[in-house]
Amino acid sequence: MxxxxxxxxxxxxxxxETFETxxxxxxxxxxxxxAISTDRLSHAYIFSGPRGTGKTSTARILAKTLNxxxxxxxxxxxxxxKISQGTSVDVIEIDAASNTGVDNIRxxxxxxxxxxxxxxxxxxxxxxxHMLSVGAFNALLKTLEEPPEKTVFVLATTEPxxxxxxxxxxxQSLNFRxxxxxxxxxxxxxxxxxxxxxxxxxxxxxxxxxxxGCMRDALSLLDQLYSFKGAQIExxxxxxxxxxxxxxxxxxxxxxxxxxxxxGLVETFKLAFDDGVxxxxxxxxxxxxxxxxxxxxxxxxxxxxxxxxYLEKLKGxxxxxxxxxxxxxxxxxxxxxxxxxxxxNPEVLLQVHCLL
Numbered sequence: 001m002x003x004x005x006x007x008x009x010x011x012x013x014x015x016x017e018t019f020e021t022x023x024x025x026x027x028x029x030x031x032x033x034x035a036i037s038t039d040r041l042s043h044a045y046i047f048s049g050p051r052g053t054g055k056t057s058t059a060r061i062l063a064k065t066l067n068x069x070x071x072x073x074x075x076x077x078x079x080x081x082k083i084s085q086g087t088s089v090d091v092i093e094i095d096a097a098s099n100t101g102v103d104n105i106r107x108x109x110x111x112x113x114x115x116x117x118x119x120x121x122x123x124x125x126x127x128x129x130h131m132l133s134v135g136a137f138n139a140l141l142k143t144l145e146e147p148p149e150k151t152v153f154v155l156a157t158t159e160p161x162x163x164x165x166x167x168x169x170x171x172q173s174l175n176f177r178x179x180x181x182x183x184x185x186x187x188x189x190x191x192x193x194x195x196x197x198x199x200x201x202x203x204x205x206x207x208x209x210x211x212x213g214c215m216r217d218a219l220s221l222l223d224q225l226y227s228f229k230g231a232q233i234e235x236x237x238x239x240x241x242x243x244x245x246x247x248x249x250x251x252x253x254x255x256x257x258x259x260x261x262x263x264g265l266v267e268t269f270k271l272a273f274d275d276g277v278x279x280x281x282x283x284x285x286x287x288x289x290x291x292x293x294x295x296x297x298x299x300x301x302x303x304x305x306x307x308x309x310y311l312e313k314l315k316g317x318x319x320x321x322x323x324x325x326x327x328x329x330x331x332x333x334x335x336x337x338x339x340x341x342x343x344x345n346p347e348v349l350l351q352v353h354c355l356l
Contacts, residue, residue: 121150
C-alpha cells in the first residue's frame, strides 16, 4: 500500500534553524552570540516584536547553541534534532495563550528545580507571554529572580507593554524588527529556487508588500500560490488570490483622486467591484501606493524595488502634486482602514471618503 506523504508548509519547512540563517535580526544574533562566547548569558530574556519575525525560532536556536554536543553541528547532534522537533524533555515550550493560569506556572515552578535530563541547560520558552494572568506573572516572579543554575527563560511576545514592569526588570529585553521588503523578497527567491518555483519579481514584490514585514505570512502566501497556481507564479496570480486590483486600475483611481475627477473615480470603483476586488485589499493597495508616492516625493526612491516602467509612472503622477497633498491622502486612507472594520458596507465607505 502506498502512503501519501503529508505536506509540510513552507514556513515550517524553511524556518531558521541556525543563527546564520536567521533573516533580518543581526542585532539579536550579535547580542546572543557575544553573550554566549563571553559567558555573560542572562537567565531570562524577553523576545518582543511583530508576529512572524523569528522570536520562537531564535529561542530554539539559542537552546540548541547552549546544548549542542561539542564537536558536532546542529544537523549531527541528537539533542539539537530533538529540540528542532520539539521532543526534548529539557526544552519546554509553553503556549501562554492556552496556559494562562497561576496553576500552570506553579507546576512550572515545581519542575524547574529538577536538573536537566539530557541537556546542559534547561530552556523554558513561553510563547505569547503577555497572555499570562496577573496571578501567573506573580507566581513566575520569584523563579525569574532566582532561577536554578543552567536554566534559561525566554518570554516571547508581540505586546511587551502588557508584561508587568516587575517581570521586565528581571529579564533582558531584545526587540525584533519587521523585515524589509528586500529581505522578504530575497528569501522568497531562495525558497522558490529550492522548490523549483518560477516566481516573477512583480509577484515577489506584491507578496512582500502584503506581508507587513512578517516572513511567516510571506511564506504562507507563497505556499497558497503554489497550491493555487503551480510552479509558475506571476503578479496577476497574486492579485487574483488576494482579491487585489489590477495595477492599471489602481493607478487610475489614484490619478482620479489627485485630479479631483469624481466621475472617473465612480466609474473606476464600479469596474473594480464588478470584477470582484476585495474592498479591504483595495484599501491596503491604495495605502501602499500612497505611501510609495509620499516616499518618492520626499526623494526616497532608492528604498524601492519597483519595475522601472511602473516607477516612471509614479514619478509622473507626483510632478504636479505637493507633498502635503500626498500626505493628506495617505492620512485619509489610514482613517478609512480603521473604519472599514466596523462599517457594514465597506464599498460605500471607501467611495464616499475618496470622493470627498
